Amino acid sequence: MSITIDLAIYGSLAKLAGGKHLTKMDLELESGSRIEDLFARFNICPEDTSFIFINAVLCDVPGLNASKKEVLHDGDHVGIFSHGYMWPYQYRDGMPMSNSLKQAMREHGALHHTYTNK
Numbered sequence: 001m002s003i004t005i006d007l008a009i010y011g012s013l014a015k016l017a018g019g020k021h022l023t024k025m026d027l028e029l030e031s032g033s034r035i036e037d038l039f040a041r042f043n044i045c046p047e048d049t050s051f052i053f054i055n056a057v058l059c060d061v062p063g064l065n066a067s068k069k070e071v072l073h074d075g076d077h078v079g080i081f082s083h084g085y086m087w088p089y090q091y092r093d094g095m096p097m098s099n100s101l102k103q104a105m106r107e108h109g110a111l112h113h114t115y116t117n118k
Helices: 010-016 035-042 099-108
Strands: 002-010 021-031 049-054 059-060 079-083
Touching: 002 010, 010 021, 010 035, 010 079, 021 035, 021 059, 059 099
Parallel strands: 002 079
Antiparallel strands: 002 021, 049 059, 049 079
């Protein structure tokens, strides 16, 4: 059995999937496929990714590599971002996160910014 996902790869990683700055495609995969299978298919090194979203749920941030085992489902929208892509801090507070990312953040520390009052 197979599934189809809507995949978008942004930045320099897009070149690995045939794009220049953005690659978008509907991609057929075997049922039970995971993010790590996408990495293998397009020769993406996990350390070269920054943010990964599945259906607008944050599944990974730079350096944690928490998303590799996330199982993909039919109709999922997956966004893989290259390093250099950030999103504004105000969107981080309350951002829906995958269970695997929550666990990784408990182990390695939460996202935060440091502000200095002068």
